[in-house]
Amino acid sequence: xxxxSVQLDNGLEIVAEVNPSAFSQSLGxxxxxxxxxxTPKMAGVSHxxxxxxxxxTDKRSAEDVNQELDDLGSQSNAxxxxxxxxxxxxxxPENQSHALELLSDIMRPALRDDDFETEKQVIxxxxxxxxxxxxxxxxxxxxxxxxxxxxxxxxxxxxRETVLDLDPESMRAYHQSRYAPNNLxxxxxxxxxxxxxxxxxxxxxxxxxxxxxSRSLQRPKSPQADIEMVHPxxxxxxxxQHALGVPSSDSYRYVLRVLASILxxxxxxxLFWSLVDNGLAESAVLFTQxxxxxxxxxxxxxxxPEQHASNWEIIQNIxxxxxxxxxxxxxxxxxxxxxxxxxxxSSERPSNRLFSVGGAWLKRERYETVAEVAANYQRVTRAQxxxxxxxxxxxxxxxxxxxxx
Amino acid sequence: MEQSIFQHTFPNGLVLLGEPMPWLESVxxxxxxxxxxxxxxxxxxxxxxxAFEMMQRGAxxxxxxxxxxxxxxxxxxxxxxxxxxxxxxxxxCMASVLEPTLKIAVSILREPxxxxxxxxxxxxxxxxxxxxLEDDPSQKCFTELKKARFGEVYGRISLGTEEGLVxxxxxxxxxxxxxxxxxxGAVLSVAGxxxxxxxxxxxxxxxxxxxxxxxxxxxxxxxxxxxVHVEHDSQQTHIALAYDAVPYQHPEYYQSRGLVxxxxxxxxxxxxxxxxxxxxxxxxxxxxxxxLHDCGSVMCYAGTTAARAQETLDVTIATINxxxxxxxxxxxxxxxxxxxxxxVMDQESSSARSSQIAYDWVYLKRxxxxxxxxxxxxxxxxxxxxxxxxxxxxRSWSMVTIGPEPLELPNGIS
Numbered sequence: 118x119x120x121x122s123v124q125l126d127n128g129l130e131i132v133a134e135v136n137p138s139a140f141s142q143s144l145g146x147x148x149x150x151x152x153x154x155x156t157p158k159m160a161g162v163s164h165x166x167x168x169x170x171x172x173x174t175d176k177r178s179a180e181d182v183n184q185e186l187d188d189l190g191s192q193s194n195a196x197x198x199x200x201x202x203x204x205x206x207x208x209x210p211e212n213q214s215h216a217l218e219l220l221s222d223i224m225r226p227a228l229r230d231d232d233f234e235t236e237k238q239v240i241x242x243x244x245x246x247x248x249x250x251x252x253x254x255x256x257x258x259x260x261x262x263x264x265x266x267x268x269x270x271x272x273x274x275x276x277r278e279t280v281l282d283l284d285p286e287s288m289r290a291y292h293q294s295r296y297a298p299n300n301l302x303x304x305x306x307x308x309x310x311x312x313x314x315x316x317x318x319x320x321x322x323x324x325x326x327x328x329x330x331s332r333s334l335q336r337p338k339s340p341q342a343d344i345e346m347v348h349p350x351x352x353x354x355x356x357x358q359h360a361l362g363v364p365s366s367d368s369y370r371y372v373l374r375v376l377a378s379i380l381x382x383x384x385x386x387x388l389f390w391s392l393v394d395n396g397l398a399e400s401a402v403l404f405t406q407x408x409x410x411x412x413x414x415x416x417x418x419x420x421x422p423e424q425h426a427s428n429w430e431i432i433q434n435i436x437x438x439x440x441x442x443x444x445x446x447x448x449x450x451x452x453x454x455x456x457x458x459x460x461x462x463s464s465e466r467p468s469n470r471l472f473s474v475g476g477a478w479l480k481r482e483r484y485e486t487v488a489e490v491a492a493n494y495q496r497v498t499r500a501q502x503x504x505x506x507x508x509x510x511x512x513x514x515x516x517x518x519x520x521x522x
Numbered sequence: 523m524e525q526s527i528f529q530h531t532f533p534n535g536l537v538l539l540g541e542p543m544p545w546l547e548s549v550x551x552x553x554x555x556x557x558x559x560x561x562x563x564x565x566x567x568x569x570x571x572x573a574f575e576m577m578q579r580g581a582x583x584x585x586x587x588x589x590x591x592x593x594x595x596x597x598x599x600x601x602x603x604x605x606x607x608x609x610x611x612x613x614x615c616m617a618s619v620l621e622p623t624l625k626i627a628v629s630i631l632r633e634p635x636x637x638x639x640x641x642x643x644x645x646x647x648x649x650x651x652x653x654x655l656e657d658d659p660s661q662k663c664f665t666e667l668k669k670a671r672f673g674e675v676y677g678r679i680s681l682g683t684e685e686g687l688v689x690x691x692x693x694x695x696x697x698x699x700x701x702x703x704x705x706x707g708a709v710l711s712v713a714g715x716x717x718x719x720x721x722x723x724x725x726x727x728x729x730x731x732x733x734x735x736x737x738x739x740x741x742x743x744x745x746x747x748x749x750v751h752v753e754h755d756s757q758q759t760h761i762a763l764a765y766d767a768v769p770y771q772h773p774e775y776y777q778s779r780g781l782v783x784x785x786x787x788x789x790x791x792x793x794x795x796x797x798x799x800x801x802x803x804x805x806x807x808x809x810x811x812x813x814l815h816d817c818g819s820v821m822c823y824a825g826t827t828a829a830r831a832q833e834t835l836d837v838t839i840a841t842i843n844x845x846x847x848x849x850x851x852x853x854x855x856x857x858x859x860x861x862x863x864x865x866v867m868d869q870e871s872s873s874a875r876s877s878q879i880a881y882d883w884v885y886l887k888r889x890x891x892x893x894x895x896x897x898x899x900x901x902x903x904x905x906x907x908x909x910x911x912x913x914x915x916x917r918s919w920s921m922v923t924i925g926p927e928p929l930e931l932p933n934g935i936s
Contacts, residue, residue: 138545139870140523140866140867140869140870141863141866141867141870171789179799180790180795180799182789183788183789183790183794183795183799184790184852184856186788186789186790187787187788187789187790187791187856187857187859187860188855188856188859189859189863190859190860190861190862190863190864191863192863192864192867193789207863207867208863209862209863209866235799235800235801235802236802237802238801238802238803239798239802239804239805240805241827242758242802242803242804242805242825242826242827243805245757245758245827246758246805246806246825248757249659249756249757249758250658250660251657251658349755350754350755350756351657352653352654352656352657353653353654353656353657384590384594385590385591385594389590390587393647394586394643394647395643395646395647396642396643396644396645396646396647396648396649396650397646398650399650399651399654419654420650421650421653447591450595451591451594451595452594454594454595454596454597455594455597457597458596458597458598458599458615458616459597459599461547461548461616462548462597462599462614462615462616465546465547465548465870465871465872466867466870466871467870
């Protein structure tokens with residue numbers, strides 16, 4: 118396993134974890150753009166653009182793109198989040214140059230007007246699909262309440278209204294400003310021929326011009342709010358609570374993740390034994406999310422509406438019991454084993470490594486081996502965990518609950 | 523990479539299958555028992571799932587808590603499921619801890635405690651899981667489709683029914699275990715980093731002295747065409763469709779699976795192109811092959827806002843029927859390319875292989891190698907696919923819709 122990296126003259130960074138004995142390779146363009154880089158009026162443009170990227174280029178129609186992706190036998194897809202838009206494909210090593218050519222070409226999409234209108238309908242369907250699904254808008258609402266006027270408040274998909282209002286011209290401008298080579302990273306993992314990859318990338322991206330692509334960073338306020346929403350077709354009650362966590366560059370994230378696992382993993386945690394194993398809740402989990410300038414430490418739970426009040430009290434009691442029920446060494450050992458074993462098991466596929474390598478590079482400009490990440494978890498001490506646990510008592514939170522009536 | 527698949531049948535009836543993948547650090551296994559929802563008494567729907575849940579709440583030397591703790595300590599990823607004919611446990615772990623992991627999985631089957639104190643909690647969990655299905659119409663349309671298409675016995679779902687779950691007693695669970703959980707007809711498939719001889723010895727030690735017989739009933743699965751609408755206050759209408767196809771063990775299965783591939787594998791597949799790309803009718807549309815014993819079906823899903831639901835249904839069915847107008851050599855070549863790649867990539871996942879070889883054994887009583895599968899796929903031609911389509915045209919349609927308004931199957935569909 119070897120790490121290689123290079124930066125081209127146009128600013129494009131290329132990073133790869135080369136594993137010559139892998140059966141396949143995964144390639145991806147990681148674009149440092151997402152919903153937080155949009156204006157409120159353009160909410161949803163990053164995600165809509167991700168769809169449009171597959172709709173063809175000056176030399177390929179949408180059909181050509183789809184057919185070639187399948188011709189290559191690739192498993193390919195894309196996603197958009199608050200901070201990233203990622204296009205990736207897994208192929209056999211012999212298809213590297215064709216795959217890279219295709220992937221690079223679609224980074225310069227044609228954004229044709231008629232494709233734009235058809236795809237808009239698909240996005241409207243996607244929004245409707247999520248609106249109909251649990252937790253029925255609670256995720257978006259909780260982000261809006263927690264972040265207020267901070268850019269992370271914006272919805273990744275936008276709203277039906279903002280998407281309907283988008284036009285191809287403004288999407289072209291957004292693309293031009295955000296898909297500059299200095300804002301993209303070409304990431305590869307698996308059986309990669311790195312030298313060839315770099316040579317091809319130089320040629321394929323020679324005409325790409327660097328731009329100023331800064332991102333506005335700010336610390337969010339730490340608000341306190343309790344929101345109740347009603348969704349009559351629901352049968353269960355869904356609750357999401359955010360508190361402030363740490364940004365993706367902060368090594369304290371390892372402490373919070375181990376703590377979240379001990380208290381709220383979906384199996385074997387304190388919340389699991391108090392609520393899920395005994396059938397009081399369908400789920401009750403803690404999880405963290407990290408962004409460039411801040412992070413979240415969150416709770417999610419589902420149960421019957423009748424059970425909600427007493428379950429919520431149990432959850433709050435568990436989270437504020439740091440002094441009375443300190444973290445034990447056994448809990449720490451179990452959580453670390455679980456996390457580290459999961460890391461190793463998932464690292465066997467190059468497609469999974471792609472996201473770890475790419476994510477670490479985008480967020481921290483670092484290459485992190487599986488062993489290094491595992492060691493970071495192992496280094497977390499009982500004292501750190503106990504301190505973080507006790508602090509939970511005084512955190513300020515935004516809670517959104519959705520109930521049938 | 524060369525592929526070896528080993529098989530050994532123990533005197534108690536358990537079949538051990540092994541595919542060594544020494545380039546991995548992990549090992550994964552699937553342990554499958556020949557009992558499922560079709561073996562439940564009709565007034566105890568949910569028993570297969572609830573009894574299995576109770577078995578996992580304490581077994582051998584470990585109580586409920588200790589089982590979870592021990593598996594976490596070993597760093598085991600696990601899942602379990604109950605289907606119409608089978609009950610299975612799948613686990614993946616580092617190769618060094620295969621033995622203690624396998625011992626726990628086996629003790630759950632052989633030595634469950636059935637703690638009285640946990641019965642109500644297990645029941646509550648099951649009831650809650652069943653209730654949550656109501657909030658997931660894209661899932662529910664398939665459970666309703668299964669009920670409608672395969673009838674009272676074979677259309678059951680593992681979550682059971684509220685009446686069934688409420689009626690089940692701890693004695694029912696114990697009796698079910700005594701009658702049905704046995705090594706006869708069981709399959710243990712292992713893939714990943716292990717040595718076959720050592721594995722066989724390990725399994726001999728852990729399972730060799732497990733005896734017991736079960737008498738599974740002889741399945742008689744039939745598909746019943748039907749149209750069901752479930753009214754639901756949602757923006758989208760969820761459409762689940764099924765029609766007849768040949769089952770997994772049929773000599774022409776590759777033809778049938780190939781046709782599903784033309785319809786639904788990849789971004790250039792016909793359903794994705796016609797329903798989503800050209801018309802923007804849906805975010806999600808797909809088709810897949812299903813076998814229930816010797817009864818095969820193709821099942822399709824589309825989700826779309828109510829006003830466009832009838833058009834989505836019509837286009838979906840027209841796209842399926844348009845296969846009769848011919849298949850383009852290019853689309854077949856794309857399909858073959860996708861299969862080739864995915865067979866190679868399967869070598870990167872012990873979990874994917876362990877569940878596939880268990881499935882192969884259940885349906886075929888053998889495990890085809892990659893090169894066999896590849897050669898079968900290479901044999902597919904546009905003509906052979908078309909002939910298969912004409913011999914086995916889509917018929918016996920079932921449809922379940924969940925949403926504000928019912929839909930109508932187009933004329934000429936039966």
